[in-house]
Amino acid sequence: MAVEKSYEENNARIRKGEAVVVTAEEVIPFVKEKGLKKAAELVDVVTTGTFSPMCSSGVFLNLPHPKPRMKMSKVFLNGVNAYAGLAAVDVYLGATELAEYDPANRIFPGEFNYGGGHVIEDLVAGREVRLEATAYGTDCYPRRKFEEWITLKDIGEAILFNPRNAYQNYNVAVNLSDRTLYTYMGVLKPKMGNANYSTAGQLSPLFNDPLFKTIGLGTKIFLGGGIGYVTWHGTQHNLDVPRSANGVPRRPAGTLAVTGDLKQMSSKWLRGMSFLGYGPTLQVGIGIPIPILNEEILHFCAVTDEEIYAPVVDYSEAYPQGTGEVLAEVSYAELKTGKICINGREVPSAPLSSYAKAREIATVLKKWITKGEFLLTPPAAPLPTDEPTKFKTEKTQGGGS
Amino acid sequence: MKQKIVLHFPSAVVEQPFIYYLVKDFNLVVNILKAEINPRKEGRIVLEVSGDDQRYEEALEFLQANGLRVSSLRQEIIWNEERCTHCGACSVICPSGALVLQRPEMLICFDEQKCVACEHCLKACPARAMEARF
Numbered sequence: 368m369a370v371e372k373s374y375e376e377n378n379a380r381i382r383k384g385e386a387v388v389v390t391a392e393e394v395i396p397f398v399k400e401k402g403l404k405k406a407a408e409l410v411d412v413v414t415t416g417t418f419s420p421m422c423s424s425g426v427f428l429n430l431p432h433p434k435p436r437m438k439m440s441k442v443f444l445n446g447v448n449a450y451a452g453l454a455a456v457d458v459y460l461g462a463t464e465l466a467e468y469d470p471a472n473r474i475f476p477g478e479f480n481y482g483g484g485h486v487i488e489d490l491v492a493g494r495e496v497r498l499e500a501t502a503y504g505t506d507c508y509p510r511r512k513f514e515e516w517i518t519l520k521d522i523g524e525a526i527l528f529n530p531r532n533a534y535q536n537y538n539v540a541v542n543l544s545d546r547t548l549y550t551y552m553g554v555l556k557p558k559m560g561n562a563n564y565s566t567a568g569q570l571s572p573l574f575n576d577p578l579f580k581t582i583g584l585g586t587k588i589f590l591g592g593g594i595g596y597v598t599w600h601g602t603q604h605n606l607d608v609p610r611s612a613n614g615v616p617r618r619p620a621g622t623l624a625v626t627g628d629l630k631q632m633s634s635k636w637l638r639g640m641s642f643l644g645y646g647p648t649l650q651v652g653i654g655i656p657i658p659i660l661n662e663e664i665l666h667f668c669a670v671t672d673e674e675i676y677a678p679v680v681d682y683s684e685a686y687p688q689g690t691g692e693v694l695a696e697v698s699y700a701e702l703k704t705g706k707i708c709i710n711g712r713e714v715p716s717a718p719l720s721s722y723a724k725a726r727e728i729a730t731v732l733k734k735w736i737t738k739g740e741f742l743l744t745p746p747a748a749p750l751p752t753d754e755p756t757k758f759k760t761e762k763t764q765g766g767g768s
Numbered sequence: 769m770k771q772k773i774v775l776h777f778p779s780a781v782v783e784q785p786f787i788y789y790l791v792k793d794f795n796l797v798v799n800i801l802k803a804e805i806n807p808r809k810e811g812r813i814v815l816e817v818s819g820d821d822q823r824y825e826e827a828l829e830f831l832q833a834n835g836l837r838v839s840s841l842r843q844e845i846i847w848n849e850e851r852c853t854h855c856g857a858c859s860v861i862c863p864s865g866a867l868v869l870q871r872p873e874m875l876i877c878f879d880e881q882k883c884v885a886c887e888h889c890l891k892a893c894p895a896r897a898m899e900a901r902f
């Protein structure tokens with residue numbers, strides 16, 4: 368008889384502190400040793416993790432109401448512009464927003480030492496942030512100017528809302544040109560001097576549930592050290608990609624929109640980043656539990672780096688021009704050795720996504736579940752799986768994983 | 769002895785051939801890893817020096833008497849472990865093998881002995897976990 372378990376059964380075991388939880392890394396030898404069927408009977412949850420720069424991230428903030436009241440129309444936090452085209456004191460601060468005084472790439476390559484991602488990190492760390500707001504003034508909101516040092520405690524709601532995170536697979540970036548490139552994939556040395564990749568491979572959430580059998584709208588997750596939810600499919604969620612026999616996409620494919628309460632999060636798992644010549648961004652920690660409901664789901668979770676392939680893309684031409692050209696495909700197992708072979712040439716490879724921290728996230732989530740503190744949520748609705756979302760251009764677009 | 773040091777030149781003496789004196793008068797073997805002069809005309813040279821202990825001490829005294837400041841290279845480039853997220857991006861940037869991704873742990877390890885203070889990592893590290901102190 369095939370193994371069939373329900374969310375309720377798994378949650379009942381979690382509540383009693385009896386659930387068997389393993390990380391997406393630990394599950395690999397476990398399945399090899401026990402066999403798929405036996406392992407599916409034993410394991411209740413597999414935890415995944417990723418800690419990567421994710422440009423499409425930001426936070427909705429309900430700023431303190433000054434007296435008299437004010438409908439803020441231009442808002443800066445530590446000199447970084449937050450979008451204020453919302454109700455009176457609500458703003459959205461995006462991770463890649465530059466500080467107003469930043470010279471950007473006028474002195475090339477720009478350093479981007481402080482931007483939206485860093486403001487988010489400062490807020491979540493409890494540090495003081497300078498709020499400067501101006502307004503045109505109305506009868507109901509007469510105040511026109513407000514300046515104050517604030518901390519996260521002074522803010523009403525602070526909701527991390529990231530429209531595109533947890534990219535399922537991503538490009539391996541190389542540079543075929545003669546000059547150094549400064550990209551969101553890091554510094555790329557000329558003539559294929561290095562190859563940078565940006566996912567955690569076998570630990571990464573969407574590689575472990577490639578066809579979205581369990582991850583859907585309402586899935587409860589580890590987000591930035593706190594609790595969040597998958598709230599929609601992410602922008603550029605694309606299913607029309609080549610896949611391996613194991614269902615794993617060989618190109619950037621699915622993405623997630625995720626939401627959570629910034630006030631529960633930690634600056635350990637939300638970090639402001641500065642990409643030389645590109646801009647500021649936010650490194651986001653995400654961990655997603657995968658309930659083992661049957662053998663098929665476990666089979667997906669047992670995927671190894673050897674079985675996951677990423678496309679190698681030239682960032683001097685193919686990426687910026689959007690040609691969609693792929694130079695080669697390499698496995699994450701090869702990428703992780705620190706050397707890959709592209710068309711007969713050996714190229715040093717480096718990650719931008721922290722595998723060690725991804726492992727730590729999967730382990731933290733495992734602890735939460737094992738202790739009975741974190742229950743699994745069945746999705747309220749599935750992510751789009753069959754209908755490819757309509758695409759304007761080519762498939763390997765994007766901007767930060 | 770063999771050591772990596774940094775010589776800091778005030779602008780008044782920046783044009784004097786101290787490296788030549790080190791070789792000729794103190795019989796030291798020097799290997800220049802990096803040299804620069806800033807817009808205020810202050811100089812900085814990163815050196816690997818080897819030779820006789822006694823002569824090396826004398827050379828240091830001579831340099832200091834001439835207004836140069838000498839520091840150990842190890843105090844120059846600092847890895848801020850708290851800030852480091854172990855992403856690994858620096859592992860293909862560092863030319864000397866001082867920043868290496870340990871496998872299979874996938875943790876970055878900084879070996880200050882191998883660092884040549886080229887400073888490439890300072891801006892290439894997205895977390896700004898590598899710092900220079902002068």
Ligand code: SF4
Pocket residue numbers: 851852853854855856857858859867876892893894895896897898
């Ligand atoms: S690039 Fe910076 S954050 Fe990443 S591993 Fe190196 S020192 Fe650490």
Ligand code: SF4
Pocket residue numbers: 845861862863864865866867882883884885886887888889890898
């Ligand atoms: S200063 Fe240069 S040699 Fe030293 S760690 Fe940084 S990149 Fe490596």
